[in-house]
Amino acid sequence: MTDLLYIAGSPRGAASKSAALAEAYIAKAQVADGSMSVSRIDLWAEDLPAFDGDFAAAKMTFFGDGAMDAAKQHAWDRVTEITQRFVAADHYVISVPMWNGGIPYRLKQYIDIITQPGLLFGFAPDTGYSGLLSGKKATLVVSSGVWQPGADARYGQDFHTSYLEWWLGMIGVTDIDVIRFQPSLLTADPQAGFDAARERALELA
Template sequence: MTRILYITASPRGPVSQSGKLAEAYLDARRAQQPDVTIDRLDLWRADLPEFDGDKAAAKMTFFGVGDMDAPRQSAWDQVTAVTERFIRADEYVLAVPMWNGGVPYKLKQYIDIITQPGLLFGFDPENGYSGLLQGKTARVFYTSGVYAPGAAAKYGADHHSTYLDWWLNFIGVTEVETVRFQPSLLTADPAGDQMRAIERAANLPMQMA
């Protein structure tokens, strides 16, 4: 049975443009594979721990800096509890609006919590970093109000998809499909563009089959 972790990075609930794309994909996916399990993670309602000094110190013990004492172990246990939910998934669905050229801070906080040595990546001085996830896939739904790929620099820059592409590859997720609704505001036909983006999202499971 396939387990999907659906991560929504928008606080806008049912009016989220990226959420509408992701939901269209998930509806089509359920129709294609009725026994799929969908675990929904709303980052704006989740109880995400702060990645504070104890957690940073616990992380550094994996690089030979300091010891894993009781406070650091307690902090690390919080990290692994959040990360295990991520690791259990076979597929990741991410609904990600663009905020100030990048990703919303709640998603960045989540990434900073779970992207840890021995959990999502390994490291050795000779070979550098290596992703530890294997056989995972990702479907990412990007939206932005004004920015569009190929648009003039006056309309913004993309540290949004470029960052998430890097991060997914960094942890070992190399099979990634994306759907964009960009821009959602600066367009002559926003309703039509939205419908076409939703159709692309809904057709994605058929393209994967």
């Protein structure tokens, strides 16, 4: 059985094109794999703690900076609880619009919470970072208003898909598919672009 975790990165709900594409992909994937289990995280409704104070201090104890006390342990237990839900999944589907060349802040907050030493990555001074996940798959469903691969710099830069691919690789997820609806605004026929992206989503599913 495949456990799929869908992480919704857009706050626009039913109006989100990246979410619509992700839902189409998931529906088709469930048909293809009748044993698939799907859970969802709406980052805009999820109770995500601010990663500050005791949370940051708890993380630094793993690098030899300070010692774990009761307050830091309480914060770390919350981090572990959130992270274990992510680790338990086999397949990640992340829908994410481009915001100012990057990803929405709620997705970055979630990534900062779960990307912790001993949970998603290891580190050694002589070898650097190493991902602790293996055998996982990710499907990125990305959208942007005017940027697209190969676009002139005047239309923006990609700190969006490139960042997510880097992050997934850092934690050990290397089997990555990307479904693009880019651009969604600077095009003569946005519906045709959406339909093409949806077709790719169904083919990949």
